[in-house]
Amino acid sequence: xxxxxxxxxxxxxxxxxxxxxxxxxxxxxxxxxxxxxxxxxxxxxxxxxxxxxxxxxxxxxxxxxxxxxxxxxxxxxxxxxxxxxxxxxxxxxxxxxxxxxxxxxxxxxxxxxxx
Amino acid sequence: xxxxxxxxxxxxxxxxxxxxxxxxxxxxxxxxxxxxxxxxxxxxxxxxxxxxxxxxxxxxxxxxxxxxxxxxxxxxxxxxxxxxxxxxxxxxxxxxxxxxxxxxxxxxxx
Numbered sequence: 495x496x497x498x499x500x501x502x503x504x505x506x507x508x509x510x511x512x513x514x515x516x517x518x519x520x521x522x523x524x525x526x527x528x529x530x531x532x533x534x535x536x537x538x539x540x541x542x543x544x545x546x547x548x549x550x551x552x553x554x555x556x557x558x559x560x561x562x563x564x565x566x567x568x569x570x571x572x573x574x575x576x577x578x579x580x581x582x583x584x585x586x587x588x589x590x591x592x593x594x595x596x597x598x599x600x601x602x603x604x605x606x607x608x609x
Numbered sequence: 610x611x612x613x614x615x616x617x618x619x620x621x622x623x624x625x626x627x628x629x630x631x632x633x634x635x636x637x638x639x640x641x642x643x644x645x646x647x648x649x650x651x652x653x654x655x656x657x658x659x660x661x662x663x664x665x666x667x668x669x670x671x672x673x674x675x676x677x678x679x680x681x682x683x684x685x686x687x688x689x690x691x692x693x694x695x696x697x698x699x700x701x702x703x704x705x706x707x708x709x710x711x712x713x714x715x716x717x718x719x
Contacts (some may be wrong), residue, residue, distance in 0.1 A: 527707075530656055538709070539708070583650065600653070602650070603650055
């Protein structure tokens, strides 16, 4: 049963600390998305990659957020320095190769609390 | 930027009722997704539509491209259908990231 995995599942940190979230897409999927969910804004796209290349990161605050794919099996989202307003659930999703993305498979999310 | 509106925001119904959730968007799209978010937070993709209608079990999704509108129907609703249902659109032009509605919180009472 192929699944997207995310680590850590929960993270509590203090303002100013660096936070790194990791995502392992489903093997063979070549598109990876990072989304953020808050009570106020709902779900928002932060960034996405195809074949490890960033295609759109316009939803991501550039001064403190960075997203990378060191290899095809790992995507990372870093926040440095973290702020209380970054508290949210961060979802990773992956999609199979093809014309567009038919279905996105979501990971369980990383619940981040910045104090 | 595409604006995605869902209605109703909250819906409580009795088991067995026919449920309809609506989604409208402001700009032409290449695809529309219906997602289900469980009370525990997990998100599952239910449908991806670019035209017409799709059916999976008791779930039916329709889209009218000209009217920029989609509906998700649940027949013979059951308490296990209780979840947040989220409409999301892909604007096309090579962009695959989704723009989301705020979701419809559905509760089915036994």
